[in-house]
Amino acid sequence: MEGLPEEVVLHIFDFLDIVTLSSLRLISTKWRSLADDASLWQKVLMKSFPLQVGQRWMWKIQKTSPDLEVFDYGYSARHVKISSRQEKADGLHPAICVGGELDNDSSEYWEVIINDIARRSIVGVGVAAMGVRMNDLLWDEFGGAYYSDGCTGHSGVLAMSYEPYQKGDVIGVLQWSCAEEATVSRSVLMHQHLKKRAKL
Amino acid sequence: MASESISVTTSDDQTIQLSRKHAQMSQTINSMLEDSVGADQEAIPLPNVSSEVLKKVIDWCTHHENDPAPVEKVKKLNKKREYKAKNSTISDEWDKNFVNAELRVIVDILLAANYLDVKGLFELMCKHIANELKGKTPDQIRERFGIQDDLTEEDKAAMRKAWGATKNDS
Numbered sequence: 001m002e003g004l005p006e007e008v009v010l011h012i013f014d015f016l017d018i019v020t021l022s023s024l025r026l027i028s029t030k031w032r033s034l035a036d037d038a039s040l041w042q043k044v045l046m047k048s049f050p051l052q053v054g055q056r057w058m059w060k061i062q063k064t065s066p067d068l069e070v071f072d073y074g075y076s077a078r079h080v081k082i083s084s085r086q087e088k089a090d091g092l093h094p095a096i097c098v099g100g101e102l103d104n105d106s107s108e109y110w111e112v113i114i115n116d117i118a119r120r121s122i123v124g125v126g127v128a129a130m131g132v133r134m135n136d137l138l139w140d141e142f143g144g145a146y147y148s149d150g151c152t153g154h155s156g157v158l159a160m161s162y163e164p165y166q167k168g169d170v171i172g173v174l175q176w177s178c179a180e181e182a183t184v185s186r187s188v189l190m191h192q193h194l195k196k197r198a199k200l
Numbered sequence: 201m202a203s204e205s206i207s208v209t210t211s212d213d214q215t216i217q218l219s220r221k222h223a224q225m226s227q228t229i230n231s232m233l234e235d236s237v238g239a240d241q242e243a244i245p246l247p248n249v250s251s252e253v254l255k256k257v258i259d260w261c262t263h264h265e266n267d268p269a270p271v272e273k274v275k276k277l278n279k280k281r282e283y284k285a286k287n288s289t290i291s292d293e294w295d296k297n298f299v300n301a302e303l304r305v306i307v308d309i310l311l312a313a314n315y316l317d318v319k320g321l322f323e324l325m326c327k328h329i330a331n332e333l334k335g336k337t338p339d340q341i342r343e344r345f346g347i348q349d350d351l352t353e354e355d356k357a358a359m360r361k362a363w364g365a366t367k368n369d370s
Binding site (some may be wrong): 003004005008011012013014015016020024026027028029030031032 | 287350
């Protein structure tokens with residue numbers, strides 16, 4: 001693999017689901033930088049979210065287990081931390097759940113960006129409806145769970161990891177755009193987000 | 201009329217004859233042939249491909265010589281706008297057998313297919329490697345591909361710091 005040109009490796013990655021892509025980040029520094037290739041993540045992330053432009057979403061983070069703590073660092077970003085070790089028999093560790101509500105009366109819309117879901121060992125992201133139990137979720141091909149009832153737009157996001165989380169681990173940051181950015185297209189937002197991330 | 205066989209010289213200085221049909225399955229050789237129409241056909245040098253690997257490529261071309269030209273499919277997003285990774289299923293039994301080889305050989309064939317621009321073979325090798333990666337944990341992948349874990353504790357600590365976790369939290 002070492003001798004393969006970057007464009008060939010990225011072509012191979014095109015065949016991979018988001019779960020595998022995320023776990024590639026944990027292999028080595030070289031693989032991490034390849035898996036972080038902006039165009040690839042843009043493609044995967046954007047297509048992973050069934051959010052429609054032109055819809056208004058009100059978001060809140062809800063705790064999926066008593067072991068989760070939600071820290072609010074201001075109006076635009078929230079950190080979700082684990083307050084005790086999480087263990088799961090099936091090897092996947094649900095971590096974040098975001099609930100959304102659609103307001104059809106408004107012409108504004110808000111967008112939610114999962115800011116760097118793969119920063120540590122989160123291997124999948126999916127969408128789950130509010131009030132839907134884990135067992136009711138549909139498991140999709142990228143290892144996330146999703147549920148959407150389509151008309152009311154209740155929806156959410158779950159992130160998961162192969163590794164058990166430790167107390168104090170920050171597992172993700174959720175961010176949504178503010179109103180001034182509402183006319184900016186989603187691809188531009190995602191691009192800015194990826195550029196910002198590259199600087200970290 | 202153009203001769204029916206083409207000579208190529210491999211990286212290990214072997215001269216190998218291949219049929220015009222097979223040679224033309226490589227876009228790289230094909231364009232070299234087009235550039236030299238009417239000129240005396242000398243052996244085409246392939247400095248990046250060994251004879252061992254070229255024989256494998258010819259094997260593949262022989263099996264696939266009557267395949268229809270690949271059609272570029274335009275990917276459509278389905279209604280739910282979900283991300284669908286490209287399908288990596290290898291359906292041809294002969295192909296399945298062909299990719300059942302050592303990783304080193306697979307990588308060499310992939311590099312040759314890339315250099316020679318043999319589309320179908322290139323796709324096959326990429327699919328095979330993707331399948332090797334799928335559903336494996338980082339540890340399993342490191343073992344399979346012989347990769348050293350060079351992510352240091354500092355790297356991991358830096359990642360956490362970037363996320364605003366403090367020492368007291370851990």
